[in-house]
Amino acid sequence: MxxxxxxxxxxxxxxxxxxxxxxxxxxxxxxxxxxxxxxxxGGTASGAGGAAAPRTSIAAITVSPADGTADAPFTAPVQVGVASGTLASVTVTDAAGRQIAGRLAPDRASWTSTTALSSATRYVVAAVAVDKNKLQANADTSFTTAAPAHTFVAYFTPENGSTVGVGMPVSITFNTPVTDRKAVQQAITVLADPGVEIAGHWYSSTRLDFRPEQYWAKGTRVTLQLRLKDVEGATGVYGTQAKDVHFTIGRSQTSVADLSADTLTVTTDGQVTATYQVIGGAPQHRTWAGKMVISEQFQQTKMDSTTVGLGDEYSIPDVPHAQRLTASGTFVHGNYWSAPAAFGNANTSHGCVALRDVQGADDPGTDAAKFFRSSMVGDVVEVVNSGDRTVDPANGLGDWNLSWADWKAGSAL
Structure with a gap:
């Protein structure tokens, strides 16, 4: 010095x-x-180094749900507020980086999310505010939404990736009754390529089907979009599925069983391809009339009268080439136990439509085997002149027995 x-x-x-x-x-x-x-x-010393103390923003940001919340309600919005300042920016993102939309109040003092949150999902919130002196404050928080305590599941047919006949509707059953049918139906979309109008119809609180006005055109590609995750189907009961299901319509085949002539006429892509002699339901067990859709196929199956409320009238362990038409037990199937002369001449069955066959279902040349091989799930078999009433549309996949007006009247939308 x-x-x-x-x-x-x-x-x-x-x-x-x-x-x-x-x-x-x-x-x-x-x-x-x-x-x-x-x-x-001419300055004032501050601390050992003489640097001026930093100025701190007086803006105070609040976030709801609070930072670290592990079970935030997914039905409530995210809310961000600021005191002694205004919000400059707010972003809310999920684990995949998708941003949640929101609305900033006109005075920029609050922000509220407008997109529904997902259950059991982690979110990150980043908010920036400035005070009257243009000093910036930041809030970086995170929270996780709770999983719903009660859920419902939709079971659908046909299967993903399948090829089906022109009469196959989209049929959905729920494992618990739906009370808010509108909310659930809005979360389900069925699309077709080429495009066609498709409408939904509720048969009950646990079943919703979709179909076009006429049979599907062959080659149509159909997509079922399920967006049920976090949709409240009943009070406190939420959906869990968010998935797409694709299936294709195959060739066009429909068949008509005329039980006054005891014939089954098959039309494929607009041409009659086969006519078979059949046996229909006896007068005391008439076959349902109307349009029925093949829903299951069995090379061989057991049929027992006790399962359909007919006592001990029959029990056949090896019915060949059986194709289900109704949930109540109507089939078109092979028959090896009736006399050959009965086919085309008599109605003696317990309600099914029977074609000539042999025991063991191993002869590819029988009428039943030929019809079985030419058929697929989703094909329509229409029964006429049976003497019985039209089948209940809800009994199996009988959707086509309702007029288009009646079908659309069953929609919740």
Whole structure:
């Protein structure tokens, strides 16, 4: 330190004791120089280094759900607010990086999400606010939504990736009754390529089917879109599925069983391809009339009268080439136990339509085997002149027995 420095800092002229000089030699002169620098600049020293204290924003951001919440309700919106400031930006993203839309209040003092949250999902919130002095405040939080305590599932037919006949509707059954049919139906879409109008019809609180006005055109590609995740189907009961199901319509084949002539006439792609002699239901067990859709196919199956409420009238362990037409037990199937002369001439069955066959279902040349091989799930078999009433449309896949007007009247939309 020069004499000039000592004079400017007030240490010359005996103003410092020996102890003060010793202290100066051990390091105090650094502080003295700092103080002098402050004095020269006219500033105020702050701390050991003389730097000015940083200014802090007075804007205070609040986020709901609170940071770290593990079971936030997914039915409630995200809300961000600020006191003593205005919001500059708010982003809410899920684990996949998708942003949740929201609305900023006109005074920029609050923000509310407008997109529904998903259950059991982690979200990250980043908010920025500024105060009246343009100083910035930040809030970075995260939370996880709760999983619903009660859920419902939709079971659908046909299967994903399948090829089906022109009469196959989209049929959905729910494992718990649906009370908000509109909300559930809005979350389900059926699309066709080529396009055609498709409408839904509720048979009950647990069954919803979709179909076009006429049979599907062959080659149509159909997509079922299920967007039921977090849809409240009944009070406190939420859907879990978000998936697409695709299936294709195969060749066009429909058949007519005329039980006054006891024939089954098959039309494929507009041409009659086969006519078979059949046996229909006896007068005390008439076959349902109307349009029925093949829903299952069995190379061989057991049929027992006790399962359809007919007592002990029959039990056949190996019915060949059986194709289900109704949920109540109507089939078109092979018959090896009736006399050959009965086919085309008599109605003696318990309600099914029977074609000539052999025991063991291993002869590919029988009428039943030929019809079985030419058929697929989704083909329509229409029964006429049976003497019985039209089958209940809900009994199996009998959707085509309702007029288009009656069908659309069963929609919740």
């Amino acid at each position: 020069t004499a000039q420095d000592q004079q400017e800092c007030g240490v010359a002229g005996g103003g410092m004791s020996r102890r003060g000089v010793l202290a100066g030699l051990l390091g105090a002169p650094v502080l003295l120089v700092a103080a002098c620098d402050s004095a020269r600049s």
